Amino acid sequence: MSHRELRNLTEMLxxxxxxxxVSMQSFRTPNFELVADILHWLVERYDSSISIDDSIETEADxxxxxxxxxxxxxxxxxxxxxxxxLYSANGFAVKELLKVAAVLHDAHRGAADADAAGGxxxxxxxxxxxxxxxxxxxxxxxxxxxxxxxxxxxxxxLHELLALHPENRELHAKALSRSFELPDVQRRLAAQAExxxxxxxxxxxxxxxxxxxxxxxxxxxxxxxxxxxxxxxRLSSLATVRPAFLDEYEKLEGALVVQYxxxxxxxxxxxxxxxxxxxxxxxxxxxxxxxxxxxxxxxRVLREEELRLMRGQAQIDEQxxxxxxxxxxxxxxxxxxxxxxxxxxxxxxxQRPTKRPGGAGMRRGSADGAGMRRGSADAGxxxxxxxxAGGAGAVVGSMxxxxxxxxxxxxxxxxxxxxxxxxxxxxxxxxGMGDDDEDGLIDDDDxxxxxxxxxxxxxxxxxxxxxxxxxQF
Numbered sequence: 001m002s003h004r005e006l007r008n009l010t011e012m013l014x015x016x017x018x019x020x021x022v023s024m025q026s027f028r029t030p031n032f033e034l035v036a037d038i039l040h041w042l043v044e045r046y047d048s049s050i051s052i053d054d055s056i057e058t059e060a061d062x063x064x065x066x067x068x069x070x071x072x073x074x075x076x077x078x079x080x081x082x083x084x085x086l087y088s089a090n091g092f093a094v095k096e097l098l099k100v101a102a103v104l105h106d107a108h109r110g111a112a113d114a115d116a117a118g119g120x121x122x123x124x125x126x127x128x129x130x131x132x133x134x135x136x137x138x139x140x141x142x143x144x145x146x147x148x149x150x151x152x153x154x155x156x157x158l159h160e161l162l163a164l165h166p167e168n169r170e171l172h173a174k175a176l177s178r179s180f181e182l183p184d185v186q187r188r189l190a191a192q193a194e195x196x197x198x199x200x201x202x203x204x205x206x207x208x209x210x211x212x213x214x215x216x217x218x219x220x221x222x223x224x225x226x227x228x229x230x231x232x233x234r235l236s237s238l239a240t241v242r243p244a245f246l247d248e249y250e251k252l253e254g255a256l257v258v259q260y261x262x263x264x265x266x267x268x269x270x271x272x273x274x275x276x277x278x279x280x281x282x283x284x285x286x287x288x289x290x291x292x293x294x295x296x297x298x299x300r301v302l303r304e305e306e307l308r309l310m311r312g313q314a315q316i317d318e319q320x321x322x323x324x325x326x327x328x329x330x331x332x333x334x335x336x337x338x339x340x341x342x343x344x345x346x347x348x349x350x351q352r353p354t355k356r357p358g359g360a361g362m363r364r365g366s367a368d369g370a371g372m373r374r375g376s377a378d379a380g381x382x383x384x385x386x387x388x389a390g391g392a393g394a395v396v397g398s399m400x401x402x403x404x405x406x407x408x409x410x411x412x413x414x415x416x417x418x419x420x421x422x423x424x425x426x427x428x429x430x431x432g433m434g435d436d437d438e439d440g441l442i443d444d445d446d447x448x449x450x451x452x453x454x455x456x457x458x459x460x461x462x463x464x465x466x467x468x469x470x471x472q473f
Contacts, residue, residue, distance in 0.1 A: 005094050012098075012105040013038065016045065019169075021162050032062065032089035035097070039069055039086065042100045047076050062087065077103060 003024075010022050018041060026034055033056065040054050050072045055061045066083045073079040079099050085092035165172075 005098060006091070009094050009098055009101060012101040016101070016104055016108060020166070021159075027089075027091050027094055030089040032056065032087070035086060035089045035093045036062070036065060038097055039100070040065075042097070042104065043069055043072060045104055046073070046100065050076065073100065079103065 006024055006027060010024065013022050018038070020034075020037070022034070022038070036054065036056050040052060043050055043052060052065065052068050052072065053061075054065060056065055063083075066086055070081040070083055070086075073081055077100075081096050081099065082092075085096050
């Protein structure tokens, strides 16, 4: 857009009689309403029979309006319009408006020229623009500057009033269309003057009331200020006076501080003692729990010991019985030799059959039975040694339970085999049941075997005593 195009458009619109004012600054910023109004007015001026909806509230309405306008101008005047430039509503729209305005302006100028030629050349050209700048020289520059300022001021006021013209156009047209008589107009003007006079009186009365209210408020403010000053003086006088109870108050305050310190000390001591008491209770509770755990452990150990004793009792009793039978079969010390010599002589009477002692079914370590204290019944020799070994076996039976069932079973099996062999040999020697006893002789080898068996039994019993004592203690 150039300045020349914008000036030509404004001059053409003014010449064509466009009702609104179009200035040079109207298209500096996008103004779609102005572009739509000019375009609609030009289309109606071109052909009044064209009916176009001028609603441009929404975007769709604007696009529809531009399409109808461009289609109508294309059909009626073969004028092609760029819708994009028209929609921009800025300097590019001026070029599109000039296409329609130039056609109308040329037609208007041709009609004016024809009228001027037909009328004898009378009349001035309607398109002649008066010179805005005067050529006369002003004598007084100050007057010129004042007039220029008035022109600017009145021009701005005129612009504001013209901006209100679209809103008041219908009212102006309605007022001009009516015919008023002079008395009626005078009467209405008089009524309006009276109304305005009454309003002025009301405003004066309100102003007077405002003045009275202002005076009353000022009086109240002055009164409050005086009271404030009086109270401040009273406060300053009271601040300098010491009350009578202030000494007692300070004394009680000092006592309160001392009592509060004592209270804090007692409270801290009480908290400390409570903490210590809780610690003592916790220690006692822990000791009780440890004692209960120890008692439960001891009870468990005792139960296990009792179960082991109950499991090993049968084997211990059988071993005691076998040892008692061996002692009776061999005889008590030297008496066994006498029996042997008598048997060798061939005139010895048969001995009494061997009986199971009464204490064989009881635990070894009790007061009854042949398995108890067998060392006291022997007089000497090998029988005494056997008695000592039997006594050791009695201690084993009373104090040493079978801790390992598998090991005890193996040892007991071996002891039972040895004891069975010894018992068989003893019985053959005592009752003359063997082959050698028929001739009244006892082989020395058999005696040596018996001695070795007795020694082995004694050693085993001694080892059992040591193990039992170790387990017991």
